[in-house]
Amino acid sequence: MLYGLDIGGTKIELRAYDNELREKLKIRSATPTDHFDDFIDAVVNIVELADQSLKCKGSIGIGIPGSESKVDGTVFAPNIPCIDGKAIRQPIETRLSRPIAIDNDANCFALSESLNDQLAHSDHVLGLILGTGFGAGLAIKHKSYSGANQLALELGHTPLSFKAAQTLNCSTRGTPIFQCECGATGCLDRYLSGTGFEDLYRFYFNESKKAPEIIHDYQQKQPNAVAFVERFLDLLSLSLAPFVNAYDPDVIVLGGGLSNFDALYPALNQRLSDLSLKRDRFPQVTKARFGDSSGVRGAAMLAR
Numbered sequence: 001m002l003y004g005l006d007i008g009g010t011k012i013e014l015r016a017y018d019n020e021l022r023e024k025l026k027i028r029s030a031t032p033t034d035h036f037d038d039f040i041d042a043v044v045n046i047v048e049l050a051d052q053s054l055k056c057k058g059s060i061g062i063g064i065p066g067s068e069s070k071v072d073g074t075v076f077a078p079n080i081p082c083i084d085g086k087a088i089r090q091p092i093e094t095r096l097s098r099p100i101a102i103d104n105d106a107n108c109f110a111l112s113e114s115l116n117d118q119l120a121h122s123d124h125v126l127g128l129i130l131g132t133g134f135g136a137g138l139a140i141k142h143k144s145y146s147g148a149n150q151l152a153l154e155l156g157h158t159p160l161s162f163k164a165a166q167t168l169n170c171s172t173r174g175t176p177i178f179q180c181e182c183g184a185t186g187c188l189d190r191y192l193s194g195t196g197f198e199d200l201y202r203f204y205f206n207e208s209k210k211a212p213e214i215i216h217d218y219q220q221k222q223p224n225a226v227a228f229v230e231r232f233l234d235l236l237s238l239s240l241a242p243f244v245n246a247y248d249p250d251v252i253v254l255g256g257g258l259s260n261f262d263a264l265y266p267a268l269n270q271r272l273s274d275l276s277l278k279r280d281r282f283p284q285v286t287k288a289r290f291g292d293s294s295g296v297r298g299a300a301m302l303a304r
């Protein structure tokens with residue numbers, strides 16, 4: 001049995017799959033973010049619960065919102081303060097008496113999406129998650145690409161480009177400069193995410209609205225929402241175009257809450273081709289096929 005664990009800033013989700021990736025079990029628990037020992041307990045407990053339910057000892061793959069150093073095993077995970085800068089592999093492996101695989105959650109997402117019969121001939125799958133944060137992963141020939149220091153595709157901590165900042169500038173309120181949990185300001189994570197979408201709306205209109213409400217207003221052609229979404233689409237395409245040039249993917253798959261906003265797809269496909277270098281085949285931007293379960297499915301694939 002393959003266990004995929006998707007560990008986020010608020011919840012831990014475990015899904016168990018058989019070798020043909022048919023889902024057999026799903027369990028969720030809260031992510032402890034304040035105390036390291038509580039975090040390790042939560043991971044161990046959810047796995048032991050799966051073992052008991054399925055009467056087996058599953059293989060484990062874990063997707064984290066960050067990366068693990070190959071040198072000293074410490075993780076970079078600013079969204080989960082109690083493990084940021086600490087090693088999690090050894091205590092989990094010791095307590096569960098089995099090896100674990102760890103990768104970035106967006107890499108797990110890209111890996112999962114790349115294993116899809118419709119993308120059988122797509123060797124370079126760029127996965128972008130527009131969720132609580134903005135994450136990215138790249139699967140090359142159905143393997144995730146991590147780089148020399150496991151930091152490849154940490155695109156969320158790329159600063160806004162000059163052109164993107166110009167697009168955000170409002171004549172009466174200036175340019176929004178948001179603080180990121182990594183310590184820097186102006187990281188894409190704080191703008192291209194669902195959270196960023198809502199924070200930007202509040203910056204421009206001094207009004208708090210959830211993303212689905214803003215999208216509903218846009219569909220109703222409410223002028224503020226239409227102007228805001230157009231500006232956001234400009235921001236998104238200006239920010240993603242350099243990555244199209246850098247990675248030259250066959251396809252770009254979107255996941256996370258904002259990926260359910262269908263207007264993104266025609267707009268991005270048009271704008272990205274205008275903003276990126278000319279190429280023989282332009283990558284299509286598509287919606288994740290495996291939906292909310294894609295990251296956890298990819299984590300389980302690590303366990304194979």
Ligand SMILES: [Zn+2]
Binds near residue numbers: 156157181184189
């Ligand atoms: Zn950052």
